[in-house]
Amino acid sequence: MGKELERMKSKDYDIYKSAILAANESKDKEALRQIQLQLIVRYGLDNDDVQRLLKLFRYNV
Secondary structure, three states, rough: OEEEEEEEEEEEEEHHHHHHHHHHHHHHHHHHHHHHHHHHHHOOOOOHHHHHHHHOOOOOO
């Protein structure tokens, strides 16, 4: 079967949240795209934390 996805630690959530907010502030869509890709690959789209973080995106990437 597929590889087991990681569980997100609260420290990692805070780091991702800060990075997303900074990228939103600077209107850096490429950074947001990279963050989105990293979240999905590492944790999967079914992860509740990933879903909450993706809702913070100010821009579509």
